[in-house]
Amino acid sequence: MKQSSLFDIISPIMVGPSSSHTAGAVRLGLLSRNIYGLTPKKITFKLYNSYALTGRGHGTDKGLLAGVLGIPVDDTRIKNIFDLHEANEVNYQFEFLEDFNRHPNSVDFIFEGTQKMTVSGDSVGAGNVRITNINNFPVDLTGEYNSLVLIYKDRLGILSKVSGIIQTEGVNIAAMNCERIAKGEDASMCMSLDCALNYSIIEKIKRIDDIYLVRHVGKLES
Amino acid sequence: MKKNISTFNELLSTCGQQNKRTYELFQEKEAFLLDIEIEKVRSKVKKSLDAMKEAIHIGLSSNEKSISKQCGDDCEKLQKRYKANEPLFGKLFKKITAYALATIEENLRMGKIVACPTAGSCAIVPSVLVAISEELNISEDEQINALITAGAIGSIVQNKVALAGAIAGCQAECGVAAAMSAGALVQILGGSEKQMVHAVALALKNILGLTCDPVAGLVEIPCVKRNVFLAIHSVTAAELALADIESKIPTDEVVDALCQTGQLMSPMLKESSQAGLAKTKTALKIEQRVLNNI
Ligand code: SF4
Numbered sequence: 001m002k003q004s005s006l007f008d009i010i011s012p013i014m015v016g017p018s019s020s021h022t023a024g025a026v027r028l029g030l031l032s033r034n035i036y037g038l039t040p041k042k043i044t045f046k047l048y049n050s051y052a053l054t055g056r057g058h059g060t061d062k063g064l065l066a067g068v069l070g071i072p073v074d075d076t077r078i079k080n081i082f083d084l085h086e087a088n089e090v091n092y093q094f095e096f097l098e099d100f101n102r103h104p105n106s107v108d109f110i111f112e113g114t115q116k117m118t119v120s121g122d123s124v125g126a127g128n129v130r131i132t133n134i135n136n137f138p139v140d141l142t143g144e145y146n147s148l149v150l151i152y153k154d155r156l157g158i159l160s161k162v163s164g165i166i167q168t169e170g171v172n173i174a175a176m177n178c179e180r181i182a183k184g185e186d187a188s189m190c191m192s193l194d195c196a197l198n199y200s201i202i203e204k205i206k207r208i209d210d211i212y213l214v215r216h217v218g219k220l221e222s
Numbered sequence: 223m224k225k226n227i228s229t230f231n232e233l234l235s236t237c238g239q240q241n242k243r244t245y246e247l248f249q250e251k252e253a254f255l256l257d258i259e260i261e262k263v264r265s266k267v268k269k270s271l272d273a274m275k276e277a278i279h280i281g282l283s284s285n286e287k288s289i290s291k292q293c294g295d296d297c298e299k300l301q302k303r304y305k306a307n308e309p310l311f312g313k314l315f316k317k318i319t320a321y322a323l324a325t326i327e328e329n330l331r332m333g334k335i336v337a338c339p340t341a342g343s344c345a346i347v348p349s350v351l352v353a354i355s356e357e358l359n360i361s362e363d364e365q366i367n368a369l370i371t372a373g374a375i376g377s378i379v380q381n382k383v384a385l386a387g388a389i390a391g392c393q394a395e396c397g398v399a400a401a402m403s404a405g406a407l408v409q410i411l412g413g414s415e416k417q418m419v420h421a422v423a424l425a426l427k428n429i430l431g432l433t434c435d436p437v438a439g440l441v442e443i444p445c446v447k448r449n450v451f452l453a454i455h456s457v458t459a460a461e462l463a464l465a466d467i468e469s470k471i472p473t474d475e476v477v478d479a480l481c482q483t484g485q486l487m488s489p490m491l492k493e494s495s496q497a498g499l500a501k502t503k504t505a506l507k508i509e510q511r512v513l514n515n516i
Binding site for chain 1: 248249252255256263266267269270273288289290328329330331332333334335336337338339340341342344347369370372373374376377380381384385386388389402438439440441442512516
């Protein structure tokens with residue numbers, strides 16, 4: 001069992017009113033921002049179920065937007081985010097939907113710009129979150145660790161190349177999970193790392209053949 | 223200190239063996255876990271403490287409504303009353319109740335608060351801790367010790383049940399917050415570890431079965447006033463425990479009872495707003511109004 005930290009209990013310092021619907025929303029936004037990694041021209045937020053129903057009353061919409069703009073959970077600007085200069089630089093819209101196959105507190109971020117990307121995630125309770133899909137590939141990313149996310153063609157040797165590069169740099173891999181559509185087809189992988197990777201390692205990994213997407217997603221600080 | 227303390231029984235025996243207080247064990251454990259110095263742990267705790275004080279300070283002078291427009295001016299009303307009438311229970315009662323409303327109203331108007339353990343229950347520990355510390359001139363170091371004690375209590379309970387209304391009802395949010403506050407208060411007032419652990423049991427025993435049925439699904443009704451009530455509840459638990467009044471049922475067994483009660487509680491009463499207060503005639507009207515207005 002994972003040992004619980006004091007700071008699971010007496011933090012985070014956050015803007016209210018709800019850990020799952022406000023702080024969780026910001027954190028999902030922050031993670032998605034890092035996964036997309038580019039400056040989006042347009043963002044569509046699709047809120048599902050409880051997020052759709054009670055989201056506006058809890059400032060979930062504000063939290064999600066704050067997160068994708070890189071504003072952290074304890075920033076009091078979140079309350080008036082829609083009036084903020086940064087918010088007016090991007091084109092965004094919210095959709096409120098029902099889908100009982102999805103988690104009660106669930107969201108899709110659809111980023112458009114030089115690239116299009118859909119990132120989905122759930123707010124799983126007490127401010128903890130989980131990114132569950134990137135462009136429909138299942139992933140599992142919580143922001144607890146610095147992580148490396150890859151989408152690649154499933155073939156022999158790719159993973160050992162990647163882990164080889166990481167290990168020669170002396171970075172420990174804490175956990176790893178892979179998913180694939182079928183043998184030989186596309187697959188995704190999330191690696192949890194004990195420390196952050198530097199730019200040159202990521203560039204090395206990007207140069208491996210048959211890897212389509214490489215993202216280093218930093219650990220959430222609060 | 224690598225040993226995980228997962229029950230109150232283990233806590234008491236470890237405190238006894240090592241001749242240490244709860245806060246000492248937990249600051250050591252946290253330093254180990256995060257791989258930082260104890261002083262660094264304490265400065266992180268101080269950050270939370272300072273944010274709690276700031277929320278109280280700001281909340282006391284605001285009457286801004288929440289997004290739903292349902293709540294936000296109760297703290298102002300209470301302070302008005304206190305200006306005209308001394309509260310029945312004296313100055314400390316006055317401060318705790320006003321600080322609790324100040325904090326929880328900051329939360330609902332999207333102000334900055336400290337989830338303790340959650341946002342919906344964020345006012346219980348700070349209102350008691352800050353009010354007592356001001357009244358009794360408690361040093362900042364002692365306040366930090368008390369807040370670590372509160373965190374330790376929450377984290378031991380969390381070993382058995384997730385601190386979320388959706389999992390175990392409000393028992394696991396405001397209920398656990400009251401237990402944390404009771405224990406912190408015993409620590410501040412110089413009680414023993416044993417008294418602290420009994421205060422936790424006494425606070426928890428008297429909230430068993432507390433459901434989570436927020437009106438319109440928002441952390442407002444009944445959450446706002448519940449924070450005030452449970453802040454005072456925690457003082458009762460601490461006073462009894464300091465008198466060496468013991469819970470006949472050991473604290474760990476009370477936590478087990480809380481878990482079981484949470485499991486047996488209908489999902490309709492666990493944050494889904496499908497029953498209880500949330501489905502009263504008036505709640506339905508409020509829900510309509512809120513959904514149409516925002
Ligand atoms: S009633 Fe529910 S939402 Fe309100 S404080 Fe309690 S657990 Fe949280």
